[in-house]
Amino acid sequence: MSLRINGRQIRGVAFDLEGTIVDLEPLHFAAHVETAKMLGLPIDLDNPETFTKHLPHFIGGPLEKIMEELLALAKWKGSEKEAEEMLKILSAKDSEIFRNLRDAEAVEIEPREGFMEVFEEIKRHGLPVAIGSLTEKADAEIILRKSGLDKLFAPENIVLRENVQRLKPDPEMYIKTAECMRIPTGRQLVFEDSHNGVRAAKDAGSVPVGVPTRFEESIILRMWENGARFIFKDWESVGYEFSRPREGEVPIDRESHLRHYGKELF
Numbered sequence: 001m002s003l004r005i006n007g008r009q010i011r012g013v014a015f016d017l018e019g020t021i022v023d024l025e026p027l028h029f030a031a032h033v034e035t036a037k038m039l040g041l042p043i044d045l046d047n048p049e050t051f052t053k054h055l056p057h058f059i060g061g062p063l064e065k066i067m068e069e070l071l072a073l074a075k076w077k078g079s080e081k082e083a084e085e086m087l088k089i090l091s092a093k094d095s096e097i098f099r100n101l102r103d104a105e106a107v108e109i110e111p112r113e114g115f116m117e118v119f120e121e122i123k124r125h126g127l128p129v130a131i132g133s134l135t136e137k138a139d140a141e142i143i144l145r146k147s148g149l150d151k152l153f154a155p156e157n158i159v160l161r162e163n164v165q166r167l168k169p170d171p172e173m174y175i176k177t178a179e180c181m182r183i184p185t186g187r188q189l190v191f192e193d194s195h196n197g198v199r200a201a202k203d204a205g206s207v208p209v210g211v212p213t214r215f216e217e218s219i220i221l222r223m224w225e226n227g228a229r230f231i232f233k234d235w236e237s238v239g240y241e242f243s244r245p246r247e248g249e250v251p252i253d254r255e256s257h258l259r260h261y262g263k264e265l266f
Helices: 027-036 049-054 063-073 082-103 116-124 137-147 172-181 195-203 219-223 235-242 254-265
Strands: 004-007 006-010 012-015 129-132 187-194 208-209
Touching: 006 219, 012 172, 027 063, 063 082, 082 137, 116 129, 116 235, 129 172, 172 187, 172 195, 187 195, 195 208, 195 219, 235 254
Parallel strands: 012 129, 012 187, 187 208
Antiparallel strands: 004 006
16 A cells, blocks of 8 residues: 555655654753753743744754754853863763653653554555654663664664764755665655754655644744645644545645644644
8 A cells, every 4th residue: 555645655654753753852851951051041941932043953953953052052152172072061961861861760751642543554554664863872772662662663764863974954864764665755754843854854855744742833833944744733633634545645735734723823
Protein backbone atom coordinates (compact mmCIF):
# COMPACT_ATOMS: atom_id res chain seq x y z
CA MET A 1 0.00 0.00 0.00
CA SER A 2 0.99 3.64 -0.31
CA LEU A 3 -0.05 7.07 0.88
CA ARG A 4 -0.73 10.17 -1.19
CA ILE A 5 -0.77 13.71 0.15
CA ASN A 6 -2.04 16.37 -2.24
CA GLY A 7 -1.06 14.29 -5.21
CA ARG A 8 2.41 13.35 -3.99
CA GLN A 9 3.04 9.67 -3.37
CA ILE A 10 4.67 9.08 0.01
CA ARG A 11 7.01 6.12 0.28
CA GLY A 12 8.48 6.58 3.74
CA VAL A 13 8.02 8.57 6.96
CA ALA A 14 10.71 10.13 9.15
CA PHE A 15 10.22 11.51 12.65
CA ASP A 16 12.24 13.81 14.83
CA LEU A 17 12.56 12.23 18.28
CA GLU A 18 12.57 14.72 21.16
CA GLY A 19 9.54 16.94 21.23
CA THR A 20 7.95 15.35 18.19
CA ILE A 21 7.47 11.79 19.48
CA VAL A 22 8.37 12.12 23.16
CA ASP A 23 7.82 15.44 24.86
CA LEU A 24 10.91 16.05 26.95
CA GLU A 25 10.76 19.78 26.28
CA PRO A 26 9.70 20.65 29.87
CA LEU A 27 12.87 18.91 31.12
CA HIS A 28 15.01 20.67 28.51
CA PHE A 29 13.38 24.01 29.31
CA ALA A 30 14.03 23.52 33.03
CA ALA A 31 17.69 22.76 32.30
CA HIS A 32 18.05 25.80 30.04
CA VAL A 33 16.46 28.06 32.66
CA GLU A 34 18.85 26.81 35.35
CA THR A 35 21.81 27.23 33.00
CA ALA A 36 20.68 30.77 32.14
CA LYS A 37 20.77 31.63 35.85
CA MET A 38 24.54 31.05 35.75
CA LEU A 39 24.68 34.07 33.45
CA GLY A 40 22.24 36.11 35.50
CA LEU A 41 19.45 35.67 32.96
CA PRO A 42 15.85 35.24 34.18
CA ILE A 43 14.21 33.35 31.29
CA ASP A 44 10.44 33.85 31.02
CA LEU A 45 8.90 30.82 29.34
CA ASP A 46 5.58 32.64 29.02
CA ASN A 47 7.15 35.36 26.87
CA PRO A 48 6.81 34.46 23.15
CA GLU A 49 9.96 36.45 22.35
CA THR A 50 11.92 33.80 24.24
CA PHE A 51 11.22 31.41 21.36
CA THR A 52 11.28 33.84 18.44
CA LYS A 53 13.53 36.83 19.02
CA HIS A 54 15.85 36.23 21.96
CA LEU A 55 16.44 32.47 21.78
CA PRO A 56 15.24 31.19 18.39
CA HIS A 57 16.85 27.77 18.93
CA PHE A 58 15.28 27.30 22.38
CA ILE A 59 12.82 24.82 20.86
CA GLY A 60 14.52 22.10 18.85
CA GLY A 61 18.12 23.09 19.60
CA PRO A 62 20.82 22.17 18.97
CA LEU A 63 22.26 22.76 22.43
CA GLU A 64 25.36 24.52 21.09
CA LYS A 65 23.20 27.18 19.43
CA ILE A 66 21.08 27.70 22.56
CA MET A 67 24.21 28.26 24.65
CA GLU A 68 25.56 30.74 22.08
CA GLU A 69 22.28 32.64 22.20
CA LEU A 70 22.34 32.70 26.00
CA LEU A 71 25.84 34.19 25.93
CA ALA A 72 24.75 36.81 23.42
CA LEU A 73 21.64 37.64 25.45
CA ALA A 74 23.77 38.06 28.56
CA LYS A 75 26.04 40.43 26.60
CA TRP A 76 28.91 38.29 27.83
CA LYS A 77 32.31 39.82 27.12
CA GLY A 78 35.46 37.80 26.64
CA SER A 79 37.96 36.66 24.06
CA GLU A 80 37.07 34.09 21.45
CA LYS A 81 38.98 31.45 23.38
CA GLU A 82 37.23 32.39 26.64
CA ALA A 83 33.87 32.23 24.86
CA GLU A 84 34.65 28.72 23.63
CA GLU A 85 35.50 27.63 27.16
CA MET A 86 32.35 29.21 28.58
CA LEU A 87 30.22 27.46 25.95
CA LYS A 88 31.73 24.12 26.97
CA ILE A 89 31.00 24.83 30.63
CA LEU A 90 27.41 25.90 29.94
CA SER A 91 26.74 22.94 27.63
CA ALA A 92 28.12 20.46 30.16
CA LYS A 93 26.07 21.97 32.98
CA ASP A 94 22.89 22.04 30.89
CA SER A 95 23.37 18.41 29.87
CA GLU A 96 24.01 17.38 33.48
CA ILE A 97 20.83 19.06 34.70
CA PHE A 98 18.77 17.53 31.90
CA ARG A 99 20.13 14.02 32.47
CA ASN A 100 19.47 14.23 36.20
CA LEU A 101 15.88 15.23 35.51
CA ARG A 102 15.39 12.65 32.76
CA ASP A 103 16.97 9.72 34.58
CA ALA A 104 15.06 10.21 37.83
CA GLU A 105 13.18 7.02 38.69
CA ALA A 106 9.91 8.91 39.01
CA VAL A 107 10.17 10.24 35.45
CA GLU A 108 8.47 8.12 32.82
CA ILE A 109 9.14 8.64 29.13
CA GLU A 110 6.22 7.80 26.89
CA PRO A 111 5.24 8.73 23.33
CA ARG A 112 2.94 11.74 23.08
CA GLU A 113 -0.73 10.87 23.25
CA GLY A 114 -2.07 9.78 19.88
CA PHE A 115 1.34 9.00 18.36
CA MET A 116 0.96 5.22 18.48
CA GLU A 117 -2.35 5.35 16.61
CA VAL A 118 -0.76 7.42 13.82
CA PHE A 119 2.28 5.13 13.77
CA GLU A 120 0.06 2.07 13.35
CA GLU A 121 -1.83 3.79 10.53
CA ILE A 122 1.45 4.56 8.76
CA LYS A 123 2.56 0.95 9.11
CA ARG A 124 -0.84 -0.15 7.83
CA HIS A 125 -0.01 1.72 4.65
CA GLY A 126 3.10 -0.45 4.37
CA LEU A 127 5.53 2.46 4.73
CA PRO A 128 9.05 2.24 6.18
CA VAL A 129 9.83 4.57 9.09
CA ALA A 130 12.95 6.32 10.37
CA ILE A 131 14.12 8.70 13.08
CA GLY A 132 16.16 11.82 12.32
CA SER A 133 17.26 13.47 15.56
CA LEU A 134 20.09 15.68 16.80
CA THR A 135 19.97 13.80 20.09
CA GLU A 136 23.32 12.20 20.87
CA LYS A 137 23.48 8.41 20.75
CA ALA A 138 23.99 7.86 24.50
CA ASP A 139 20.91 9.94 25.31
CA ALA A 140 18.84 8.56 22.43
CA GLU A 141 19.41 4.98 23.55
CA ILE A 142 18.00 5.76 27.00
CA ILE A 143 15.02 7.65 25.58
CA LEU A 144 14.24 4.92 23.05
CA ARG A 145 14.51 2.18 25.67
CA LYS A 146 12.48 3.92 28.38
CA SER A 147 9.73 4.84 25.90
CA GLY A 148 9.64 1.45 24.15
CA LEU A 149 10.37 3.09 20.80
CA ASP A 150 13.41 0.87 20.33
CA LYS A 151 10.97 -1.90 19.43
CA LEU A 152 9.36 0.19 16.66
CA PHE A 153 12.36 1.51 14.74
CA ALA A 154 15.12 -0.57 13.16
CA PRO A 155 18.57 0.57 14.41
CA GLU A 156 19.77 1.08 10.83
CA ASN A 157 16.91 3.57 10.29
CA ILE A 158 17.89 5.82 13.20
CA VAL A 159 20.02 8.85 12.30
CA LEU A 160 21.46 10.76 15.27
CA ARG A 161 23.80 13.66 16.05
CA GLU A 162 26.91 11.56 15.50
CA ASN A 163 25.73 10.53 12.02
CA VAL A 164 25.70 13.99 10.45
CA GLN A 165 28.26 16.69 9.81
CA ARG A 166 25.80 19.55 9.58
CA LEU A 167 22.99 20.35 12.00
CA LYS A 168 19.37 21.23 11.30
CA PRO A 169 18.21 23.42 9.57
CA ASP A 170 20.72 21.92 7.13
CA PRO A 171 18.91 19.17 5.17
CA GLU A 172 21.61 16.52 5.70
CA MET A 173 19.63 14.77 8.45
CA TYR A 174 16.62 14.12 6.25
CA ILE A 175 18.68 13.26 3.22
CA LYS A 176 20.18 10.50 5.35
CA THR A 177 16.83 9.24 6.69
CA ALA A 178 15.58 8.93 3.11
CA GLU A 179 18.74 7.03 2.21
CA CYS A 180 18.14 4.67 5.14
CA MET A 181 14.66 3.93 3.86
CA ARG A 182 15.96 3.74 0.29
CA ILE A 183 13.49 6.27 -1.02
CA PRO A 184 13.85 9.63 -2.82
CA THR A 185 13.72 12.60 -0.44
CA GLY A 186 10.79 13.94 -2.45
CA ARG A 187 8.73 10.91 -1.40
CA GLN A 188 9.46 11.34 2.30
CA LEU A 189 6.98 12.67 4.86
CA VAL A 190 8.67 14.29 7.88
CA PHE A 191 7.13 15.07 11.27
CA GLU A 192 8.85 17.83 13.28
CA ASP A 193 8.22 19.99 16.33
CA SER A 194 10.58 22.88 15.50
CA HIS A 195 10.97 25.38 12.68
CA ASN A 196 14.61 24.33 12.21
CA GLY A 197 13.53 20.74 11.64
CA VAL A 198 10.79 21.88 9.27
CA ARG A 199 13.33 23.88 7.26
CA ALA A 200 15.67 20.88 7.13
CA ALA A 201 12.89 18.67 5.77
CA LYS A 202 11.76 21.27 3.26
CA ASP A 203 15.27 21.87 1.95
CA ALA A 204 15.74 18.13 1.61
CA GLY A 205 12.76 18.21 -0.76
CA SER A 206 10.49 16.29 1.62
CA VAL A 207 6.99 17.08 2.93
CA PRO A 208 7.32 18.75 6.38
CA VAL A 209 4.52 18.44 8.92
CA GLY A 210 4.65 20.33 12.22
CA VAL A 211 3.47 18.82 15.49
CA PRO A 212 4.78 21.38 18.02
CA THR A 213 4.73 20.85 21.76
CA ARG A 214 3.64 24.47 22.30
CA PHE A 215 0.75 25.48 20.05
CA GLU A 216 1.33 29.23 20.11
CA GLU A 217 1.00 31.82 17.37
CA SER A 218 4.68 32.79 17.24
CA ILE A 219 5.76 29.15 16.97
CA ILE A 220 3.12 28.31 14.37
CA LEU A 221 3.99 31.30 12.20
CA ARG A 222 7.65 30.41 12.29
CA MET A 223 6.86 26.90 11.13
CA TRP A 224 4.78 28.24 8.22
CA GLU A 225 7.57 30.65 7.30
CA ASN A 226 10.08 27.81 7.22
CA GLY A 227 8.00 25.63 4.93
CA ALA A 228 5.61 23.50 6.99
CA ARG A 229 3.01 21.98 4.69
CA PHE A 230 0.65 21.25 7.59
CA ILE A 231 0.73 22.01 11.30
CA PHE A 232 -1.25 20.05 13.89
CA LYS A 233 -1.76 20.91 17.54
CA ASP A 234 -1.29 17.27 18.59
CA TRP A 235 -1.07 13.70 17.32
CA GLU A 236 -4.80 13.19 17.79
CA SER A 237 -5.36 15.85 15.13
CA VAL A 238 -2.92 14.07 12.83
CA GLY A 239 -4.77 10.82 13.48
CA TYR A 240 -8.08 12.43 12.55
CA GLU A 241 -6.77 13.28 9.08
CA PHE A 242 -5.12 9.88 8.62
CA SER A 243 -8.29 8.06 9.67
CA ARG A 244 -10.31 9.39 6.74
CA PRO A 245 -8.23 8.88 3.59
CA ARG A 246 -10.06 8.22 0.35
CA GLU A 247 -8.37 5.59 -1.78
CA GLY A 248 -5.11 6.18 0.06
CA GLU A 249 -5.24 9.98 -0.29
CA VAL A 250 -5.07 12.24 2.75
CA PRO A 251 -7.51 14.94 1.57
CA ILE A 252 -6.02 18.02 3.21
CA ASP A 253 -4.42 21.17 1.89
CA ARG A 254 -3.04 24.25 3.60
CA GLU A 255 -6.10 26.39 2.94
CA SER A 256 -8.63 23.96 4.37
CA HIS A 257 -6.21 23.19 7.18
CA LEU A 258 -6.00 26.88 8.11
CA ARG A 259 -9.78 27.15 8.02
CA HIS A 260 -10.07 24.12 10.29
CA TYR A 261 -7.57 25.40 12.86
CA GLY A 262 -7.83 29.13 12.23
CA LYS A 263 -9.55 30.10 15.47
CA GLU A 264 -7.10 28.09 17.53
CA LEU A 265 -4.11 29.51 15.67
CA PHE A 266 -5.04 33.18 15.63
